[in-house]
Amino acid sequence: MSGRVLVGVKRVIDYAVKIRVKPDHSGVVTDGVKHSMNPFCEIAVEEAVKLKEKKLMKEVVVVSCGPQQSQETIRTALAMGADRGIHVEVSGKDYETLGPLQVSKILAALAKKEDAQLIILGKQAIDDDCNQTGQMTAALLDWPQGTFASEVSLEKDGIKVVREIDGGLETIKISTPAVLTADLRLNTPRYATLPNIMKAKKKKIANVKPADLGVDLTSRLEVLRVDEPPQRQAGMKVETVDDLVSKLKDAGKV
Amino acid sequence: MTKVTCIRALTAVQAERGAPQLYTAVTRRTCSSVTAPRITTHYTIRPRDKDPRWEGVEMERFADQADVVIVGGGPAGLSAAIRLKQLANEHQKELRVCLVEKAPQMGAHTLSGACLEPSALTELFPDWKERGAPLNTPVTEDVFNIFTKNHRIPVPILPGLPMQNHGNYLVRLGNFVRWLGEQAEELGVELYPGYAAAEVLFHEDGSVKGVATNDVGIAKDGSPKDVFERGMELHAKVTLFGEGCHGHLAKQLYKQFNLRENCEPQTYAIGLKELWMIDEKKWKPGRTEHSVGWPLDRHTYGGSFLYHLNEGEPLVALGFVVGLDYTNPYLSPFREFQRWKHHPFVAATLEGGQRIAYGARALNEGGFQSIPKLTFPGGLLIGCSPGFMNVPKIKGTHTAMKSGILAAEAIFPKVTAEEADSETAGLHVPEYAESLKSSWVWKELHSVRNIRPSFHNPLGLYGGMIYTGIFYWILRGKEPWTLKHRGLDAHQLKPAKECTPIEYPKPDGKISFDLLSSVALSGTNHEGDQPPHLTLKDDSVPVARNLAVYDGPEQRFCPAGVYEYVPVETGDGMRLQINAQNCVHCKTCDIKDPSQNINWVVPEGGGGPAYNGM
Numbered sequence: 001m002s003g004r005v006l007v008g009v010k011r012v013i014d015y016a017v018k019i020r021v022k023p024d025h026s027g028v029v030t031d032g033v034k035h036s037m038n039p040f041c042e043i044a045v046e047e048a049v050k051l052k053e054k055k056l057m058k059e060v061v062v063v064s065c066g067p068q069q070s071q072e073t074i075r076t077a078l079a080m081g082a083d084r085g086i087h088v089e090v091s092g093k094d095y096e097t098l099g100p101l102q103v104s105k106i107l108a109a110l111a112k113k114e115d116a117q118l119i120i121l122g123k124q125a126i127d128d129d130c131n132q133t134g135q136m137t138a139a140l141l142d143w144p145q146g147t148f149a150s151e152v153s154l155e156k157d158g159i160k161v162v163r164e165i166d167g168g169l170e171t172i173k174i175s176t177p178a179v180l181t182a183d184l185r186l187n188t189p190r191y192a193t194l195p196n197i198m199k200a201k202k203k204k205i206a207n208v209k210p211a212d213l214g215v216d217l218t219s220r221l222e223v224l225r226v227d228e229p230p231q232r233q234a235g236m237k238v239e240t241v242d243d244l245v246s247k248l249k250d251a252g253k254v
Numbered sequence: 255m256t257k258v259t260c261i262r263a264l265t266a267v268q269a270e271r272g273a274p275q276l277y278t279a280v281t282r283r284t285c286s287s288v289t290a291p292r293i294t295t296h297y298t299i300r301p302r303d304k305d306p307r308w309e310g311v312e313m314e315r316f317a318d319q320a321d322v323v324i325v326g327g328g329p330a331g332l333s334a335a336i337r338l339k340q341l342a343n344e345h346q347k348e349l350r351v352c353l354v355e356k357a358p359q360m361g362a363h364t365l366s367g368a369c370l371e372p373s374a375l376t377e378l379f380p381d382w383k384e385r386g387a388p389l390n391t392p393v394t395e396d397v398f399n400i401f402t403k404n405h406r407i408p409v410p411i412l413p414g415l416p417m418q419n420h421g422n423y424l425v426r427l428g429n430f431v432r433w434l435g436e437q438a439e440e441l442g443v444e445l446y447p448g449y450a451a452a453e454v455l456f457h458e459d460g461s462v463k464g465v466a467t468n469d470v471g472i473a474k475d476g477s478p479k480d481v482f483e484r485g486m487e488l489h490a491k492v493t494l495f496g497e498g499c500h501g502h503l504a505k506q507l508y509k510q511f512n513l514r515e516n517c518e519p520q521t522y523a524i525g526l527k528e529l530w531m532i533d534e535k536k537w538k539p540g541r542t543e544h545s546v547g548w549p550l551d552r553h554t555y556g557g558s559f560l561y562h563l564n565e566g567e568p569l570v571a572l573g574f575v576v577g578l579d580y581t582n583p584y585l586s587p588f589r590e591f592q593r594w595k596h597h598p599f600v601a602a603t604l605e606g607g608q609r610i611a612y613g614a615r616a617l618n619e620g621g622f623q624s625i626p627k628l629t630f631p632g633g634l635l636i637g638c639s640p641g642f643m644n645v646p647k648i649k650g651t652h653t654a655m656k657s658g659i660l661a662a663e664a665i666f667p668k669v670t671a672e673e674a675d676s677e678t679a680g681l682h683v684p685e686y687a688e689s690l691k692s693s694w695v696w697k698e699l700h701s702v703r704n705i706r707p708s709f710h711n712p713l714g715l716y717g718g719m720i721y722t723g724i725f726y727w728i729l730r731g732k733e734p735w736t737l738k739h740r741g742l743d744a745h746q747l748k749p750a751k752e753c754t755p756i757e758y759p760k761p762d763g764k765i766s767f768d769l770l771s772s773v774a775l776s777g778t779n780h781e782g783d784q785p786p787h788l789t790l791k792d793d794s795v796p797v798a799r800n801l802a803v804y805d806g807p808e809q810r811f812c813p814a815g816v817y818e819y820v821p822v823e824t825g826d827g828m829r830l831q832i833n834a835q836n837c838v839h840c841k842t843c844d845i846k847d848p849s850q851n852i853n854w855v856v857p858e859g860g861g862g863p864a865y866n867g868m
Binding site for chain 1: 316318354358359361362428429432446449467470471479480481483485486531567610774775777778779864866867
């Protein structure tokens with residue numbers, strides 16, 4: 001039992017930034033735009049660091065797949081308390097088509113390589129909203145999954161996970177090793193303070209290529225076009241019910 | 255650092271005046287008020303040492319030592335950092351230079367026209383072109399107009415006039431600052447974006463010891479959260495303050511060291527800016543347009559700029575500047591900007607285009623007369639913070655960079671000397687001020703010193719232009735007198751009852767826009783659960799004075815909709831609502847508040863606008 005947790009973090013456009021579709025409709029503008037760690041990934045890192053602080057896990061390894069700038073995201077996780085980082089270099093066209101399938105293959109390969117007991121991910125990324133990586137990773141590894149976790153407790157015979165589901169809360173018990181994905185109420189992430197950022201500069205970030213892990217990045221998806229959502233049409237105010245009915249009749253709705 | 259446990263149960267906080275107010279964990283966010291609502295909860299106004307909620311909280315800070323600490327990652331701060339490391343490498347000396355910047359990434363809080371004079375850049379990096387500096391748009395055409403409501407009067411820009419731009423570059427200053435940041439990192443400068451300098455630290459002997467970064471994890475009501483952590487102390491032999499126009503730490507230093515006793519108060523303007531993708535057929539890369547006149551009257555200083563950038567796409571940078579010495583409290587710089595865009599000459603360029611960015615920032619107009627004392631034991635002031643902007647040229651980047659370079663050259667021998675040759679623990683480097691006085695910055699600012707104040711005459715704008723024509727163009731600013739400014743901008747507002755409200759046209763949603771959708775485009779955001787960083791010295795003044803006498807001018811001069819007067823929940827009357835999350839860090843409120851009651855302090859680092867190449 002190595003007691004190692006693997007945490008995946010993704011660098012995404014900051015949630016408060018107004019995104020803009022590229023003039024050629026191939027995607028959104030990312031050049032120079034403010035990026036930060038996916039909020040659910042922050043929660044995942046916080047949970048992993050908490051487990052280490054409670055001495056339930058020995059080491060937290062944080063992984064990010066992306067271009068050079070992903071290293072900044074890894075550094076933030078290191079400043080929050082992760083022990084070391086792995087930067088899987090993916091850039092250019094490969095990065096544009098990188099999706100949950102490829103990332104889960106990478107994470108599965110790393111989990112085996114690093115002998116991880118636990119993988120914690122954010123439930124979804126706020127740019128693509130896929131909500132697939134955690135589930136796919138578990139399937140590839142044939143591990144149980146505790147997704148949408150709002151409470152996690154490590155017990156002698158497994159992990160108790162309280163999951164946020166449509167109907168309310170569901171409590172399950174899964175065996176280890178396992179994959180967990182973090183939902184909003186799991187915890188409140190700590191700040192990456194300056195002294196920790198400075199200390200994080202001394203922590204190691206290993207550089208790995210997907211090919212080294214035997215992962216093929218070819219995508220089975222092709223983005224045809226990206227458009228802004230249609231402009232919301234102004235509504236109309238009516239004074240009486242008769243008015244409402246006549247307007248609906250005029251519009252051919254009744 | 256030790257973790258903190260915070261008291262989460264019901265807590266009662268006694269107000270200093272008026273009825274006692276209860277703050278529970280539930281009502282923490284929605285302050286229900288009885289009499290005078292408490293607006294300000296920041297610890298700079300409500301000290302924590304007497305606050306029972308802070309009892310037992312670990313307040314010790316982690317401290318680190320550097321040779322030089324620089325506050326502010328703009329052109330001045332970065333130029334100083336770069337020059338220091340260049341000198342260190344030249345002389346093979348070790349030098350630890352740390353730079354803190356409140357923006358989450360370099361350039362994210364930078365906003366300027368901008369038309370850059372490359373003189374200082376060439377001094378810093380003679381090979382800036384090979385290094386890929388983003389100066390991609392040389393000025394090709396220079397146009398100056400006096401606008402009337404529907405027409406324009408072209409004004410010839412004769413060689414020798416300060417507005418002449420031959421040899422200059424139109425730049426996206428945010429991208430330029432980002433590039434400077436990359437150069438600085440390559441040279442070994444430690445850059446820390448996302449960390450704001452919140453406090454100046456002092457040695458026992460009163461000299462500056464360094465700065466402390468902001469605390470994190472304080473709730474909106476001023477109490478500590480679970481994730482509370484103290485900021486960090488950065489100690490240095492000398493600290494450079496390059497916070498830009500109207501810095502909040504500089505404001506403290508002026509008082510502490512009496513730096514403004516022999517200069518005039520600084521005067522300011524607010525600049526609002528947008529980036530537009532326009533119809534390719536209308537795009538003329540390198541074209542520079544400036545205007546004065548409509549929609550401002552001849553007694554309100556201000557004007558516009560419109561620059562056609564040349565970076566591979568039909569992008570124009572345009573904006574409007576209004577002098578903050580305006581007298582009518584009903585004036586809204588934002589709405590003047592929006593209606594200016596409807597002038598036929600401007601609308602023609604923008605029709606069919608799309609607005610992609612918005613922002614605003616205050617800028618200095620005081621020039622030569624307002625330069626304070628620049629050095630004090632342990633530190634010095636660089637860039638737009640003390641203020642070296644050449645107002646008629648509307649350029650301050652080249653002088654800011656030069657001040658950073660001169661600061662570095664002056665302090666280098668002192669910080670690398672074997673023996674600290676100083677009376678005080680923090681080094682005093684008056685040589686910086688002396689070298690600035692004998693540099694081209696001083697000569698340049700001296701020659702244009704009378705142009706802005708010449709505006710205060712019965713003919714207003716036209717008198718100013720005549721003065722410029724005679725004394726600057728012909729006599730090169732060599733007249734023996736120095737005109738004075740009118741005084742503090744905050745004191746120029748006339749009471750509302752003496753002024754006429756201005757009828758602004760409704761935004762059409764194509765060329766002009768409403769305030770909130772504009773603010774959304776700035777990408778600004780702050781952690782919601784923190785004390786508002788727009789602090790009031792006295793919470794009752796806004797309604798009692800600003801609203802009563804001046805009809806709440808902060809509702810109009812804030813370019814981000816931070817200040818709103820809303821009816822109180824029960825009974826009659828209004829209260830001030832501060833939407834701190836909207837703030838774009840322009841500093842206009844701190845400058846223009848007629849009661850000088852607003853004190854802008856730095857919020858949690860990383861918050862604020864997310865400008866991209868503004």
